[in-house]
Amino acid sequence: MRTMLRKAPGRLSTLDRKLVRAVSKLPGGGHDEFFRGLSAAANKGKLWFGIAGVLALVPGKTRRAAVHGLIAQGVASAVTNVVFKTLLPRRRPLPEHLPVFRFVNPQPTSSSMPSGHSASAVAFALGVGMVRPGLGAALAPVAAGVAYSRVHTGAHWPSDVLFGSAIGAGAAMVTRKWWPVRPPFPETRRSALRAPDLPEGQGLGIAINALGGSYADETADALQKIFPKAYIQEIGQGEDIAAEIAGVGTRPGIVALGVWGGDGTVGTAAATAVEHSLPLLVLPGGTLNHFARDAGTPTLEAAVRAASRGEAAVADVGHVSVERGLPDSPEHLELSMLNTASIGLYPNLVRRREQLQPALGKPLAGVVAMFRTFAAGTPTTLIVNGVRHRLWILYIGRGRYYPRDHAPLVRPVLADGVLDLRMITADEPFARLRLLWAVLTGTVATSGITHLTETDRITVEPGDGPMVLAVDGEVMPGVRSVEFAVRRGALTYYSPLD
Structure with a gap:
């Protein structure tokens, strides 16, 4: 065994020289310039950064693939240049080993073992392929071309390229769990039930927060045209939003409460709807409309469709008990939390x-x-x-x-x-x-x-x-304690079944 280990470096060197001689016998041509340019493009990872920049323009899995490729390439480059090139000093091929027109000039001065270009190329292609296999397959010939170019131009021995490629593959595998692909989200499920039909808004009271994110001067008129039989009230600067919404919900003839505003306003309306056992119609009038999106009414058209058909579902509501203020003058608040x-x-x-x-x-x-x-x-x-x-x-x-x-x-x-x-x-x-x-x-x-x-x-x-x-986006300073609980199935909200 010891004899075999002592002879292994010599046998590897002999094999390297045979392979380099075979490459040197290839006829000259345009491929020499191609491999020289490809090798130069990969210097300091420039080629992979450029490809990653293009991939990052496409959101979703393609962008994640680019990030994973760069992470793997960075790890491979660090391990190759900081660790192995220090531990494994080796002279690079000499000019007499290849035709002068093919030999890279100037010759790199670092250790020949292992090939950093090969490590980065394989790491990037595999890293991308673990997220987007099709892109990884498309990059594989490019990575192989970069690895081979280091032998073709005399920058490395074949065994340097082989070892560097193994480091790159290992880096991609190690970083696989660093940037995991997110599992698919569960399918949307709603606990459907019937609510009062609201043809043309009959029996609907709508509270509009004029300070909401997407409010405009024509908002009330536009909603009145959509719901001509609805009662609509705007809430302006300085008015008590909770009191005004409660006033809309308790008007005679109101069988459903509608709200136009941000998530904080929707939460206030939900508290009124729960208190008075009214179904809630959430109209997307805020900046982000988190609850409207989750409720299936991210657009006005979806909300109108659900209201006209009486399609609804139930939601749990968070109950928030807040103690705030100074100890000698405490303030107690009871809030509803939707998000x-x-x-x-x-x-x-x-x-x-x-x-x-x-x-x-x-x-x-x-x-x-x-x-x-x-x-x-x-x-x-x-x-x-x-x-x-x-x-x-x-x-x-x-x-x-x-x-x-x-x-x-x-x-x-x-x-x-x-x-x-x-x-x-x-x-x-x-x-x-x-x-x-x-x-x-x-x-x-x-x-x-x-x-x-x-x-x-x-x-x-x-x-x-x-x-x-x-x-729900509303900030409260000076809080001394808070308790959260769940009120199961407390809120009925309009949501299109389709």
Whole structure:
């Protein structure tokens, strides 16, 4: 065995020289210039960065494939150049081994073993292919051409290329779990039931928040044309939104409550609808319309269709009990929560993500927003269900949201009876570094700093002074304690069955 190991380097060197002689005997031609140009294009990863930039223009899996390819290529390049080129010094082929017109000039000065070009090429192509197999197959000949070009131009021995390619493949496999492909979201399910038909809006009272995100001067007139028999009331600056909505819901002859406004306004209307046993018609009048989207009425046409047919479903409602103010003058609030609540840096994360989303797409926007938010943010100390934590984020969703990481986007079921509790903690050593690494590698959902829980009751108290609470986008400072619970099937809302 020892004899075989001692002879192995010599045999490898002999085989390398035979293969290089075979390449040297190839006739000259345009292919020499092609391989020289291809090899130069891959210097310092320029070729792969360029391809990734083009792929990133296509949102979804194609963009994720580009990111995974770059991560794998970066790992392969680092391992090759920092580790193996130091451990395995080797002279590169000499000019006499290849025709002078084919030999690369100037010759690289680093160790020949292993080939960094080959490692990066294979890592990028395989990394892309793990997310988009078709793109990976299309890139395979390019990667193979780059690897071969290093032998054709005399920059490497064939065994250097083989070893570098193996490193690239290993890097792609190692990073496979760093940037996992998200599993498909569950199908949307609604607990359907019948609600009063509202032909031309008969029996419908609509409250319009004039401060809502998409409000315009003609909003009320436009809705009146769509629902000519409905009662419509605008709520302006300085008016009590809750009182005005309650006034609309309690008018004689009203059998359904409609609301035009943002998620905070919709939550207030939901509280009135639940109190007076009225079905709620959510009209997409806010900036983001989270609940309207989840309810199946993201467009005015869908809302009109459901109302005219009496098609509806039931949803759970979050009940939020808030204690705020000074100890000698406390204020107690009872709120309804349709979507989410948060404490800590989550509101800043959402704001940044939504600003970046049109240009980058949802997944990549979430990563960039996460980095920007937590690079300079500070954790908050909170007592959650009696346990003290230092937290970057405390997020509570009314219902199970997907994906199961730091950037939940979709809620397929509105009546699942749970609160979706997510905590990203700073209790662990090197908390900020671990957080940013999890974001970079796409492993936030499985990281030790992420805690995912489903429950039907949550209590939160500040650990070092009053906290700032956001419920359905409405911010409340000076909160001393808050309790969340689930009211199952409390709300009936119009939703088209199709």
